[in-house]
Amino acid sequence: MYFVQNSAKNEDLGLRERKRRQTRSSLVAAARRRTLEHGLGGFTVEQLCDEIGISRRTFFNYFPSKEDAVLGSSDEGLPDELLDGFVASGRTVPPKPLLDALTDLLAEFGARMAISREEYEMMSALLHREPQLIARLFARAESRSQLLTDLIVAREGLPADHPTPRVATFVLGGLARRSLDEFFADGNDLSYPDVIRRNIDALRYLFPSPPPEAASGLPAPNQDPS
Incomplete structure (x- = not known):
């Protein structure tokens, strides 16, 4: 009821x-269309702004560069409730297995994915037209990978240099892209959730049972490192 009766200011x-x-x-x-037609070097930020009817200053409130506009980088973070729920699932009794928690997390991200087949095909065409965009795409993916690694570290109570979070992120990240x-x-x-769960x-x-604990003296998952 609060939201129904909210003020005009919030509206x-x-x-x-x-x-x-x-x-x-x-x-x-507009940035993607111009890139496909003329290449990244075939238009300027000013031309893009003129087409949309905004100032150059306004453009940089949205994107740090022309390349980021083409990739459609978002300033919106991942939902906190999903990330917090993932970490909390390692604190239940018994804790949810890590692979199950990662599966649910990636499936939920996929269910919220706001990209159409047309956009996916256009992005593929853009990367073929301008391969230098791939490096920026990888940089963005690396940032997300580090976030997932940090979440696994927090969930499992592992040291930051433990190999398990990095390996899990690498393997699951590859499966997510595939x-x-x-x-x-x-x-x-x-x-998408059905595909990634499959x-x-x-x-x-391939790995029906968890590997034995390495005799390295490192704490096991969900074990307090202190």
Whole structure:
């Protein structure tokens, strides 16, 4: 009821947010179209701003560079409730197995994924047209990978230099990217969560039981390192 009876001021904030998102979307669409037609070097930020009807200063409120506009980088973080829930799942009695928790986390991210097949195909075409964008894409992926690694460290109570979080992030990150390709493949009728769960089930088949604890003196998962 509180939200139904909210003030006009908060309603205005909603309108401003919708306008902000529309401007961002228009910038991304125009930057991608121009890149496909003319290449990254074939247009300027000023030309992009003139097309959308904004100032250069406004552009840099949305994106740090023309390349970021093409990639459509978002300033929105990952939902805190999902990240907190992932860490908390290692504190239950008994704790949820790490692979189960990672599966649920990646499946939920996929369910919230706001990218269409058309956008996926356009991004593939953009990367083929301008391979230098791949480095920026990898840099962004590395940032997300580090976040996931840190979350696993916190959830499992492991030292920061323990290999398990890094290996888990590397393996699951690769499966997530492969699942995205499969999700958008011609003829697929499965949801992204279904695709990635199927692929993680294949991983379980390869490694049906957890490996024995390494005799390294490091604490086991969910063990207090102190």
